[in-house]
Amino acid sequence: MEPSEIAYLRWFKESLPVTHDLCDSCISGIAPKEIGIKSFKDIQSEDLGFNEFYPGSRDLLAEELRLPPEELYVAQGASPANFLVNMLLVEKGDTVLVESPVYEPLARLPEMFGAKVKYFERTYENNYQPDIEGLKEMIDDKTKLIVLTDLHNPSSVKLMDQNCFAIGDLADDHNVKVLVDEVYRDAVSITRVSGLSRLSPNIIATNSFTKSYGMAGLRYGWIEAESSFIQKLRVFQNYHVVVHPQVPDMIARKAIPKMAKLRARTHSILEPNYKIIRGWLQNHPYLEQLPAVTPAGVTVFPRFKPKYRGVDTVKLVHHLIVRENMAVVPGHFFRAPGHIRLGLGKKTPKEFKRLLPILDRGLKTWFDHK
Numbered sequence: 001m002e003p004s005e006i007a008y009l010r011w012f013k014e015s016l017p018v019t020h021d022l023c024d025s026c027i028s029g030i031a032p033k034e035i036g037i038k039s040f041k042d043i044q045s046e047d048l049g050f051n052e053f054y055p056g057s058r059d060l061l062a063e064e065l066r067l068p069p070e071e072l073y074v075a076q077g078a079s080p081a082n083f084l085v086n087m088l089l090v091e092k093g094d095t096v097l098v099e100s101p102v103y104e105p106l107a108r109l110p111e112m113f114g115a116k117v118k119y120f121e122r123t124y125e126n127n128y129q130p131d132i133e134g135l136k137e138m139i140d141d142k143t144k145l146i147v148l149t150d151l152h153n154p155s156s157v158k159l160m161d162q163n164c165f166a167i168g169d170l171a172d173d174h175n176v177k178v179l180v181d182e183v184y185r186d187a188v189s190i191t192r193v194s195g196l197s198r199l200s201p202n203i204i205a206t207n208s209f210t211k212s213y214g215m216a217g218l219r220y221g222w223i224e225a226e227s228s229f230i231q232k233l234r235v236f237q238n239y240h241v242v243v244h245p246q247v248p249d250m251i252a253r254k255a256i257p258k259m260a261k262l263r264a265r266t267h268s269i270l271e272p273n274y275k276i277i278r279g280w281l282q283n284h285p286y287l288e289q290l291p292a293v294t295p296a297g298v299t300v301f302p303r304f305k306p307k308y309r310g311v312d313t314v315k316l317v318h319h320l321i322v323r324e325n326m327a328v329v330p331g332h333f334f335r336a337p338g339h340i341r342l343g344l345g346k347k348t349p350k351e352f353k354r355l356l357p358i359l360d361r362g363l364k365t366w367f368d369h370k
């Protein structure tokens with residue numbers, strides 16, 4: 001097996017840090033005290049040699065998500081969760097249908113397991129909703145898996161309810177598995193809305209505490225799926241981690257009862273920043289307004305106006321880094337070159353208002369020069 005480079009993550013690691021970072025797709029990190037941890041003693045009652053075969057957080061999380069525990073598997077983040085799902089489902093010669101624009105690892109993973117990836121478009125014109133009829137037409141007897149995100153990364157648009165149900169029907173009618181990466185979904189509202197795995201036994205959802213909950217460093221995520229799939233994951237567990245890491249599990253036990261409070265915190269960070277972004281994009285010289293379906297997550301994905309859409313966003317962002325010590329993510333890395341992605345989750349409204357004119361100045365010097 002030869003993993004190919006994930007260009008986006010390589011760029012990310014090589015280009016950052018910068019002074020003015022508008023790339024980050026996480027919400028600001030929480031302090032341990034926000035989930036009731038003041039000292040190590042608050043999480044670790046046993047000595048560090050203590051081993052539990054099942055992560056103690058699982059039942060707590062299942063209760064919080066209103067899922068039977070046998071439909072839940074705890075993983076070390078959404079990325080390992082996505083890896084495990086692909087590993088169990090995808091084989092050489094399969095076809096996997098992946099959304100575009102896409103978070104690149106979601107396409108590279110099935111390729112790494114030998115599948116051919118075909119992309120289905122989520123266009124600006126269609127408010128980044130998938131074209132369900134078009135998707136159905138792409139399914140054939142080689143199609144093993146369909147992969148999409150909700151909220152959509154990069155646009156942060158939520159799947160409309162009618163499309164969630166249509167994807168459930170499609171998974172049942174064609175007997176095809178669907179992987180929905182829901183890592184941004186809990187940013188959408190304070191009351192958690194159940195994920196797509198509830199709509200069909202063929203839908204598998206992945207999630208984590210990274211994006212919407214401000215705990216990227218914890219490495220705590222999960223998989224929601226019907227019980228026979230979860231059972232396979234349990235079997236596989238003995239091939240790799242055997243037992244789950246203890247410290248993230250202990251911290252998760254503190255965080256799980258606070259999930260609603262953390263979502264309220266996320267909401268309170270994002271809402272004012274969305275207002276600022278909308279105002280900024282009104283009559284913007286280079287960028288269009290956001291699509292009509294209101295994005296709700298940690299990122300926005302503005303598109304350049306037609307006259308500027310041919311811009312090489314990788315070069316443009318390089319210019320921003322060199323000239324302004326500022327970075328946004330080039331749309332190129334999501335297969336959507338005429339866009340840039342901005343993160344809203346780590347700045348206060350005041351910082352945001354200060355940074356957007358710097359971004360505008362960088363855009364102006366680039367386009368004036370062209």
Ligand SMILES: Cc1ncc(COP(=O)(O)O)c(C=O)c1O
Pocket residue numbers: 025076077078079080103149153181183207208209210211216220221
């Ligand atoms: C769609 C998507 N899934 C997963 C991840 C990573 O999640 P985790 O840190 O839980 O592995 C990212 C990070 O950018 C992402 O955009």
